[in-house]
Amino acid sequence: MTITSRNMCLKQYPKGTPTSDDFLMTTTEIKPAGKGEITVQNHWMSVDPYMRGRMTGIKTYIAPFELGQPMEGGAVGQITHSGHPDYKVGDWIMTMLGWRETFTAPVDTLKKSMLQKLDVNMIPAQAFLGVAGMPGLTAYAGLYKVGEYKSGETVLVSGAAGAVGSTVCQLAKADGATVIGLAGSDEKCKWLESHGVDHAINYKTAGNLTKAIKKAAPQGIDVYFENVGGDMLEAALNNMNMFGRIAACGMISQYNNEAPTPGPNNLVMIIGKSLKLQGFIVSNHQDCAPEYFSKLGPLMASGKLVQQETILEGIENAGEAFMRLFDGNKQGKMLVKLT
Ligand SMILES: NC(=O)c1ccc[n+]([C@@H]2O[C@H](COP(=O)([O-])OP(=O)(O)OC[C@H]3O[C@@H](n4cnc5c(N)ncnc54)[C@H](OP(=O)(O)O)[C@@H]3O)[C@@H](O)[C@H]2O)c1
Incomplete structure (x- = not known):
């Protein structure tokens, strides 16, 4: 059994302001989680201005995105298959494997880059990519x-x-x-x-x-x-x-x-x-996080802090969402809803 994921990649490093020609959709077949792994369906992904720095092909404090490979960034999703005792099917988690609909990865690898279990009962899932993230x-x-x-x-x-x-x-x-x-x-x-x-x-x-x-x-x-x-x-x-x-x-x-x-x-x-x-x-x-x-x-409960958001739907619109960070055509946190 395999699961199909659509992903957003860079076709080329943008020159100046990114355009739709810089982005490329790919499709991959994913195997469900084996031992020590989880399969995650992403529901929300974030686009953030810092990602522009990874689109230059030059290594700064963080490596550049690889051309033709799904990009990375904050994403919130639910586990659909689990081969790890601490992570159950249905759990909500945040990872850095955005820009794709679904993925299978070892928990140990995900833990190295911000794997976090989420409680979405009090705070909406997508807020973990914005005001609560x-x-x-x-x-x-x-x-x-x-x-x-x-x-x-x-x-x-x-x-x-x-x-x-x-x-x-x-x-x-x-x-x-x-x-x-x-x-x-x-x-x-x-x-x-x-x-x-x-x-x-x-x-x-x-x-x-x-x-x-x-x-x-x-x-x-x-x-x-x-x-x-x-x-x-x-x-x-x-x-x-x-x-x-x-x-x-x-x-x-x-x-x-x-x-x-x-x-x-x-x-x-x-x-x-x-x-x-x-x-x-x-x-x-x-260190400021607990405070x-x-x-x-x-x-948030008192209404003194609210998240305003602009949502585009579908991985095919992820490049457009990113470009809107630079033309200002959005209000509040820019998000892509994947499911
Ligand atoms: N230091 C850190 O650790 C860290 C972490 C997160 C974010 N940041 C930085 O914080 C800033 C805001 O990030 P964000 O995620 O909250 O993005 P954002 O403000 O939600 O989106 C970007 C906004 O910047 C404005 N903008 C874009 N191009 C502009 C230009 N040429 N001149 C003037 N305004 C322009 C637009 O708003 P208007 O329509 O109002 O112009 C646009 O909506 C960015 O500079 C980002 O790199 C830094």
Whole structure:
């Protein structure tokens, strides 16, 4: 007996912004789990901006995706066959074997890359790829550990309507912040303001961003949560308060660049304003996980933290979902539903 899986692969490494020509669907026949193995049907898979870094063919801190092979990334699914006593048919799990409908793999191998059993009774399964997963922990670690946020401060967030950004905004609001969000459409800004954000600025229509932020936060910015880079970093620097902190989480505006871009022309302000600018990677902040997850349940139950999501259906749309991270044609966490 074999099981058929459809998979999404890279046909070629994208040049600049990824296009549909860069992706390739394949079909593989999978054997059901043998001893020590599990077979998993993926129900949800995540697309995340960091995956663009694995599409360059160059080894960075993580190996590039192999052309013609199913890509990898966070996925949530259910076990359909098990040859391992600790994993039962029907169990919900999270693995890094996304971009495919189903797979069989040894449990020992899966454990090396984030195998996690999930309780989907209180939290919807797909939230483990967003607010209750890597993007949520990124938001928490960036705001509190890197940004050193203290209750009552003013927080500026770029990419504010995205998976990470919308979590930062809601966490900060729940903890007494004044929050200014930067997002790419009026619809996104409306959603942010309806979820407590004090001022959401559509950076595409705002004109002079430094002035727009100053108008929204005349008291200045204490913590800037950076998801985008470029002009937004420059405008944020102009508005930072003395001893402000910048948590550099991502700079998505540069991920598709083919050539280096000029840096912000006002970096010198870091000195006069005695700013702290620190980059971070969530995997280095796993120690925050117990603290974050203990707060998550009550915050979600009270409605102070919600996951907004955009869902495309079918593995055939996974490439499209990924491309939407870069054209902004989505709200909140971008997900692909596979079943
Ligand atoms: N350091 C870490 O460990 C870590 C972990 C997770 C994520 N990240 C980073 O966090 C950031 C957000 O990730 P996410 O998963 O939450 O993605 P996301 O914000 O849900 O999706 C990406 C959003 O970025 C904005 N964007 C895309 N291209 C842009 C451009 N050229 N200029 C301005 N805005 C652009 C778009 O929103 P608009 O329509 O509002 O422009 C788009 O919806 C990314 O930079 C990512 O790399 C870092």
